[in-house]
């Protein structure tokens with residue numbers, strides 16, 4: 001019986017096998033079905049200790065409600081029809097738009113990113129179809145990277161490069177990865193290759209990276225390149241030692257840090273718990289960033305939760321660009 005459950009968990013996780021690697025240090029698939037009460041939540045690659053307020057760039061009212069969208073696009077309301085990328089004004093009635101929009105501006109905001117996209121086309125299409133500006137963080141050199149980047153951009157969804165970075169556990173990070181052993185020339189050449197792997201790329205976040213993001217010198221190398229391309233950075237915070245947000249600010253790169261991982265465990269109870277936590281953070285801080293992965297359980301969960309969320313919970317779904325902290 002237990003074997004069957006575990007096997008099912010492994011099979012269901014097949015579309016993102018690299019993600020199990022991101023849960024470095026966790027005792028693999030058995031965690032998926034373990035009762036919540038037995039999970040001690042040790043600090044791991046995918047589940048680091050909660051951000052310390054002083055270490056993480058805070059979402060404050062100052063960088064929140066009235067911050068410019070910067071590189072971002074206006075948050076799109078439920079699922080715009082894919083259109084050629086002309087300038088698309090939001091389809092709202094002119095008479096009611098101002099009041100409704102002012103009210104919406106005042107709501108707590110939640111930005112969602114789905115990492116590890118690019119292997120499964122159908123999973124990518126499900127993310128694009130979600131009724132919210134959910135960002136696709138696409139792995140470089142994956143089979144469907146370009147096709148999904150194109151579809152997402154056409155649908156007005158944010159497109160990010162999910163950049164593989166060296167982790168403390170020594171797990172394989174896949175093609176296009178950056179490590180602390182690279183010379184600056186090699187590091188920059190690899191980075192450029194990954195940034196050019198598909199188009200468009202509006203921003204970057206780290207895949208794994210518990211070792212590399214703690215290396216301030218290399219984070220400075222990274223952010224210098226992102227600044228030159230006018231890209232934003234989302235720190236996935238796979239280690240509490242991360243220097244990425246500091247380096248981003250220093251280099252003039254708009255950035256924001258992940259608040260909650262949605263699906264470290266993929267049971268209904270845990271997905272619900274983490275989603276509630278993200279809503280709570282958004283209410284408390286004014287905004288929050290939630291990261292999930294293209295697991296079938298996660299996609300099904302979001303397909304149920306996102307429609308009508310603003311009405312039910314009073315939390316507005318926005319693109320991650322709307323949550324960026326602008327550099328000084």
Ligand SMILES: [Zn+2]
Pocket residue numbers: 019022115116162206207208
């Ligand atoms: Zn990842």
